[in-house]
Amino acid sequence: MKPFVVPFFWLILMSQLSIAQPFSWGQLPPVPDPVGFAGSVAGVSNGALLIGGGANFPDNAGPWGKTPKTWYDAVFALETSTGAWKKVGKLPRKMGYAISMTIPEGVLCIGGADGERHYADVFVLRYQNGTVSTKPLRPLPVPLANASGAVLNNTVYVAGGIESPTDTTAENLFLSLDLTKPDAQWQKLSGWPGAGRMLAVAGAQDGKFFLFSGTEVYQDTQTKTIKRRYLSDAYAYNPTQKSWQRIADLPHPTVAAPSPAYAAGQTHLLLSGGDDGANADKNAVLKETHPGFRTDILAYHTLTNTWTVTGSVSTDKKADAVSNPMGSTWAPVTTPLVVWNGQLVLPGGEVRPGVRTNRVLTASPVQQAGTFGGWDWGVVGVYFLLVIGISTYVARKMGASTDDFFLGGQNIPWWAAGLSIFGSKLSALTFIAIPAKTFATDWTYLFANVMIVVVAPIVAYWFLPYFRKIKITSVYEFLALRFNQRVKLLGSLTFVLFQVGRLGIVTYLPALVLSTVTGLNLMACIVVMSAITVLYTISGGIEAVVWTEVAQVGILLGGAFASLFFIANATGSFGSMFREAADAGKLHLVNQGWGITEPVLWVVLVGNFLSQLTTYSSDQVVVQRYLTTPTEAEARQSIWTNALLVIPATLIFFSVGTALWVFFRHNPGGLNPMGRTDDVFPWYISTQLPVGLRGLVIAGLFAATMSTISSSMNSIATVMTTDFYRHFKPKSSDKQRFRFARLATLGLGIAGIGIAIGLVYLQNASIWDQYLKLTGMFGGCLAGMFVAGIFFKQINSQGILIGFLLSAILLYFVQANGWVHFFLYPGVGIIGCIVFGLLFSQLFPEKKHPVKAIPV
Structure with a gap:
């Protein structure tokens, strides 16, 4: 394969290799x-x-x-x-x-x-x-x-x-x-x-x-x-x-x-x-x-x-x-x-x-700053105007009701809902952390994302019909119908804690990008970006979130592929780039063995199957998206749209990480010696991409991340309003609940800022690892309640409560002692919840619940 001919951009790229x-x-x-x-x-x-x-x-x-x-x-x-x-x-x-x-x-x-x-x-x-x-x-x-x-x-x-x-x-x-x-x-x-x-x-x-x-x-x-x-x-x-x-x-x-x-x-x-x-x-x-x-x-x-x-x-x-x-x-x-x-x-x-x-x-x-100039700021400004325009338009036609704020009146088309699910999971965790992880290691984590293709039919044909049938707004309302209110409140609280932690991570990463690219203070970046996101989330609700995510998916994937194109050009060609990476073991895909503490193949497959099942069956952020469509068939199409987009996106971002390793191996002077590993892709964007294109890529990244933050805040506010506020104030009007949802969104923005600032001092080598650990710790036990509720009608409310608590304790000791790889945390949570749930349901039998367990 012959090298691409991009002489003008190549001159710009090479002129930026020296570091101060x-x-x-x-x-x-x-x-x-x-x-x-x-x-x-x-x-x-x-x-x-x-x-x-x-x-x-x-x-x-x-x-x-x-x-x-x-x-x-x-x-x-x-x-x-x-x-x-x-x-x-x-x-x-x-x-x-x-x-x-x-x-x-x-x-x-x-x-x-x-x-x-x-x-x-x-x-x-x-x-x-x-x-x-x-x-x-x-x-x-x-x-x-x-x-x-x-x-x-x-x-x-x-x-x-x-x-x-x-x-x-x-x-x-x-x-x-x-x-x-x-x-x-x-x-x-x-x-x-x-x-x-x-x-x-x-x-x-x-x-x-x-x-x-x-x-x-x-x-x-x-x-x-x-x-x-x-x-x-x-x-x-x-x-x-x-x-x-x-x-x-x-x-x-x-x-x-x-x-x-x-x-x-x-x-x-x-x-x-x-x-x-x-x-x-x-x-x-x-x-x-x-x-x-x-x-x-x-x-x-x-x-x-x-x-x-x-x-x-x-x-x-x-x-x-x-x-x-x-x-x-x-x-x-x-x-x-x-x-x-x-x-x-x-x-x-x-x-x-x-x-x-x-x-x-x-x-x-001296902390180095990227070369982010006037044209780049101009592109960022135009893109943010587009995002603000979308949210303003949606806000003008949105009614002051919780149905519009939480579900968009169930008028979102399937393709938009699917792109929105994909966009909410794309975020900075994909754009920054996956290339950084691949840059530092190899392709062992590839199946972590690809397992969604296996999970999608299970969610589409087992979980989705029941969620749609019982006409819920919060997915945790299912737990109240299947078990009781205490189980629902426990599940809702677990989701809120997990999502607030995730909110801090997806706030921290883009702020890190902006600080790396421009040299601006990292704390100021966190506060300013969060404030803007809170404003348009409060004004436009879930519909503004969905359409903003639709707009940014194309920009992000296009920006990532454009970056891959330029890196390949700088190293000769795609063929030579991948050959060099393969010779150095950077394309290593499978770790053989049967251990449980390392990312061997079976751990990656089983762990991430359960992790994806956790996300797509019990995560309000995802479930809420396919509840916004008019029909169950369209909701099913949205799930498949997301699943099929994951494969090319994963290949692009893993390839970017490998390409960055090859590029900086030939140009080590282009690295930031004071930087973090998670800085590597934004650092490349800010110092090596041509003027204007880097502005577009960074603008798309910010918009994607802000959309992810807004979707998390909207989903948490939905759960807090539907499962807590309405529970403790059953006589409240829809207008009062709508006002509470907006106030909750504001409070969540403040909480996200605090957690993001804490992550600044964590200095961990891989933010993706931290996110996966957080997902496993909080999500596994929660998913266990849903799996138990749908597939194990023998489990009662007393059993599931004890099973949840015991599996959480077990998972704490598993993590503290490093007994298994963190990919298996969801499996420990799910299996523990089911096994303990079955055992204690037999020890503490209950009278038949007025709402029968969902048949399978």
């Missing part, structure tokens, strides 16, 4: 030493920045000067960025070149040296009431200096180093210590499949430990001198699988770069500067004319396994830098990297061989 400097640089007060230190330990304790120990040459002339290398034990603290350093205590001994990192208890220090010997000591520095104290921990099994380490999931990992100053080789030693267990021993793990090394950079990201670069130590066979071989290989350790994997080599060595590497966003590790070894053999000749170490910041992306240069360490070399190095700002090595108050801190270090600095550099992460 990811940090804003500054400096803290210098360390109170005229020369500064290399090899210090540093970290944060009780909010204060600590730095201790290290070594220097007091004349700052290196090994070619007149003073020998000197070691220190003083510990200094900086409580605020505008304050002054103060001496607060001492280390157990004079030492340097230990591993140090911040943990909840304080600054963890591991190993180290003093020029004569290396140490195995491990301790925590804790700062309190103006002084520092030391808490010893389990020592290393061997002494180590110049090693590297990082903390991952409360376990500290240590790699490499050398055991003594006279060693002729560096270690291929890999150790771990569980920090949650006071009596834990150091565990010796399998070493990485590469050379032993020291002065490497460690990092922790995406559930893995990473080891980058370093230098191999060896003895020259001819001169018998100790030499270093600078390395650029890298490795990732997966604690779950207990295995190493060699990953992409660095563009160049980064020996002794500040460690651990900075974990940016959810999928990047940033390495600042380092020694590439280019001048290693000339140090004795260059001496004070040495140019210093590298300044570029390398970004490693864990998902695409790629490297790119993203910005540089801020330096300022003055005219007298050779003779007066302290007057200039250099990129340091042999210093820890500390995160303090949201800033990266590089405290001192070595700036050229033997020369130290007392400067403390800071780097504040």
Whole structure:
């Protein structure tokens, strides 16, 4: 397949690949030493920045000067960025070149040296009431200096180093210590499949430990001198699988770069500067004319396994830098990297061989904004005017009745109802989260959506006829007829709780998009978008919601396919794109096995069959749509319309996620290093799509999401009015119920804002996972009541109440202990509800209910 020819758009696309400097640089007060230190330990304790120990040459002339290398034990603290350093205590001994990192208890220090010997000591520095104290921990099994380490999931990992100053080789030693267990021993793990090394950079990201670069130590066979071989290989350790994997080599060595590497966003590790070894053999000749170490910041992306240069360490070399190095700002090595108050801190270090600095550099992460300009805003404005126009037109002809507000007078055509069901499920959870999940993993979740095709005939021929026959507005009225009012109120309350949680998710995601694209404040985006949605939902009711969703379905699918077209063009062709993805395992579809805790094939199929059954049998948002049509036959057609649209839509969005992986694998510099995984598609839209088209895609996304929010609010308001307000105020008029429904919609909008703001701080890698867990937790037990009511006439109201509560308790423990994959949560809820319901119906028999169980 030949590449598409889109020269104009291609030029626009390629011109946008560069990303701005990811940090804003500054400096803290210098360390109170005229020369500064290399090899210090540093970290944060009780909010204060600590730095201790290290070594220097007091004349700052290196090994070619007149003073020998000197070691220190003083510990200094900086409580605020505008304050002054103060001496607060001492280390157990004079030492340097230990591993140090911040943990909840304080600054963890591991190993180290003093020029004569290396140490195995491990301790925590804790700062309190103006002084520092030391808490010893389990020592290393061997002494180590110049090693590297990082903390991952409360376990500290240590790699490499050398055991003594006279060693002729560096270690291929890999150790771990569980920090949650006071009596834990150091565990010796399998070493990485590469050379032993020291002065490497460690990092922790995406559930893995990473080891980058370093230098191999060896003895020259001819001169018998100790030499270093600078390395650029890298490795990732997966604690779950207990295995190493060699990953992409660095563009160049980064020996002794500040460690651990900075974990940016959810999928990047940033390495600042380092020694590439280019001048290693000339140090004795260059001496004070040495140019210093590298300044570029390398970004490693864990998902695409790629490297790119993203910005540089801020330096300022003055005219007298050779003779007066302290007057200039250099990129340091042999210093820890500390995160303090949201800033990266590089405290001192070595700036050229033997020369130290007392400067403390800071780097504040800069959240990148997409290139969203005037034409794009214009397109967004036009589309929003269309949405407002639809809702205004509908509002003018809508009567002030609950029948119009909740069911649109049952005058919605089947095709519009079907598109509306599809549009309400499309939303941001499809547009953003599915491509992000596929970008990060593979196609294992494909059957999660496709199972609707299996569920559709069951809903159309079993559930739908009974819902239409009993002429309900809220689907939970069925529970009152089949069981009693208490069962109905429990089902309605469960739905309200679930939907309010979902409302927060579908509010958060589009606000995240807008913030990513424009750089606007995320909180402001949540509030403004919710406010607009509440206004048109209150004014137009379900009919405005339906017709708005009809309008946006075509825009969204068209926008997604247009994005797929441009990504394929940028990578060569559809064929080459999918071949590359297949070779990397990104099209992997089926996980074999019979386990219940992983997304193996049977778990995906069974779990999502039950999940879809939950949604289409007991979710008011969906059921309310096919109650708006004039006849049962048209309602059945609306169900099939939605089911058949799901397949091409799912293929498009899964393909988009895979295409994004291929695109950014070839263009890693186009990624936002500070971004979340769920940002990846909107980030591509805002930075790579042509002007105008990106505005249209984003506008369609916002309209779709706002429609989804409005449909949730309308459905919750329907349940609250029909099942609660009318129950507790049976003599209320339709006008009063209509007024209550509008007030409830306003309150739901406020609740959605609060939950969305909470999700901002969750920082979860996959919002889709969270949504599926929420669906399983709340929806499974609810669907169990409907399945029991329709298919098991032996179950009575007492049995179903106890069955619901016990299955909810069971599901809580299942989730808390991770007994099954979250795809199976609905199955646990449904089966538990039925089994417990049957059992307790036999133990607590009831008189025959005046309304017979629905025959099957």
